[in-house]
Amino acid sequence: MRPVLLATCAAFPDGDEDAPALLTALDARGIAARFAVWNDPSVDWSGALSVLRSTWDYTLRRTEFLEWAATVAQLHNRADVVLWNSDKVYLHELEDAGVPVTPTQVVPPGDRPQFPDDVEFVVKPSVGAGSRGAGRFVAAAAPQAAAHAAALHAAGRTVLVQPYLSGVDEAGETALIYFSGTLSHAIRKGPMLAADTAHDIDERSGLFIDENISARDPSAAELAVGERTVQFLRARFGDDPLYARIDLLPGPSGPVVVEVELTEPSLFLSYRAGAADRFADAIARRAA
Numbered sequence: 001m002r003p004v005l006l007a008t009c010a011a012f013p014d015g016d017e018d019a020p021a022l023l024t025a026l027d028a029r030g031i032a033a034r035f036a037v038w039n040d041p042s043v044d045w046s047g048a049l050s051v052l053r054s055t056w057d058y059t060l061r062r063t064e065f066l067e068w069a070a071t072v073a074q075l076h077n078r079a080d081v082v083l084w085n086s087d088k089v090y091l092h093e094l095e096d097a098g099v100p101v102t103p104t105q106v107v108p109p110g111d112r113p114q115f116p117d118d119v120e121f122v123v124k125p126s127v128g129a130g131s132r133g134a135g136r137f138v139a140a141a142a143p144q145a146a147a148h149a150a151a152l153h154a155a156g157r158t159v160l161v162q163p164y165l166s167g168v169d170e171a172g173e174t175a176l177i178y179f180s181g182t183l184s185h186a187i188r189k190g191p192m193l194a195a196d197t198a199h200d201i202d203e204r205s206g207l208f209i210d211e212n213i214s215a216r217d218p219s220a221a222e223l224a225v226g227e228r229t230v231q232f233l234r235a236r237f238g239d240d241p242l243y244a245r246i247d248l249l250p251g252p253s254g255p256v257v258v259e260v261e262l263t264e265p266s267l268f269l270s271y272r273a274g275a276a277d278r279f280a281d282a283i284a285r286r287a288a
Contacts, residue, residue: 181240
């Protein structure tokens with residue numbers, strides 16, 4: 001089997017919290033694997049199967065990251081998947097395909113956002129991860145929201161405006177994790193945005209916001225939305241991605257997709273027995 005390079009960023013050269021379990025599982029399958037920083041010029045990516053993992057700084061240098069991904073022949077997820085998935089304007093494509101998504105207004109630099117005047121809402125960059133750059137505002141705080149959007153625009157970011165779905169405050173967010181199109185496990189993520197809070201996009205503020213994670217058994221409705229999303233991805237890209245994390249929020253009429261994570265998502269392998277083995281099996285099939 002080919003060796004496996006697990007791509008990470010310089011801030012986490014040894015990978016994320018899943019790294020030890022994944023390396024152990026790959027070793028048990030006779031696969032030599034190690035972490036490598038994606039923009040380290042000394043790394044030769046040509047002879048290995050390369051798997052994106054904790055490349056969490058890509059949102060601050062997306063163009064460079066996409067150029068690098070296009071040079072890696074055996075990359076998972078593929079470079080075309082990453083190009084599509086690394087900008088959340090893809091939500092409109094999901095919506096057009098009939099997947100229920102969080103209502104989303106896309107506001108490129110130079111355009112003026114329209115904020116709801118009767119509900120809380122979220123303003124965030126379309127290219128972002130770990131809640132960096134996201135803000136939650138009450139309806140009366142439109143001036144503050146406008147200032148936050150202006151700061152994102154000044155940094156060259158497209159802005160997304162979404163209603164704040166308050167059901168998350170009690171139920172939390174559900175993440176469904178799939179390996180090669182098959183559900184492995186799910187987790188619950190506690191609400192990330194406190195009221196009247198806006199996170200900046202400066203790398204010095206950290207690459208992500210601390211999360212409150214626990215295991216979760218998804219509902220039938222959540223599983224149905226997840227399966228519809230997986231079917232869309234299969235049709236869109238001609239194959240199942242190696243990994244996918246589908247993040248759902250409780251909407252007024254049922255679960256809705258807030259993000260489809262195909263680039264560098266945390267996979268929370270420690271929250272369900274056998275998850276690391278299932279991921280390693282999926283990698284082994286691609287490396288064979």
